[in-house]
Amino acid sequence: MTAEDLYGRLDDDDYPAYTMGRAAEMLGTTQGFLRAVGEARLITPLRSAGGHRRYSRYQLRIAARARELVDQGTPVEAACRIVILEDQLEEARRVNAEHDRTAQAAGPPDGA
Numbered sequence: 001m002t003a004e005d006l007y008g009r010l011d012d013d014d015y016p017a018y019t020m021g022r023a024a025e026m027l028g029t030t031q032g033f034l035r036a037v038g039e040a041r042l043i044t045p046l047r048s049a050g051g052h053r054r055y056s057r058y059q060l061r062i063a064a065r066a067r068e069l070v071d072q073g074t075p076v077e078a079a080c081r082i083v084i085l086e087d088q089l090e091e092a093r094r095v096n097a098e099h100d101r102t103a104q105a106a107g108p109p110d111g112a
Helices: 003-010 020-027 031-039 057-071 076-106
Strands: 053-055
Touching (some): 020 053, 057 076
């Protein structure tokens, strides 16, 4: 593996670079919280060859949003569902915006 390959991984939001302990420390939470959001299927950490959980930066951002909701008094399962719905809404908005750009580039429909 070249240095360039390694650098690319460091820049990859989906690369599972963080252990459970480090992830919990970065989020200022417990490992139990990370297990809970995993059980609620908000995030699914990858596993190392030894079976240890590994988290990506993207997963940590998602877990941080859930923690924010939990800190405001929302039960963890509900917080996870809210984050999932927020993510789905953002994706739908992205798809709609792309559709609008494509439609505008195509010009007005025939007969208009």
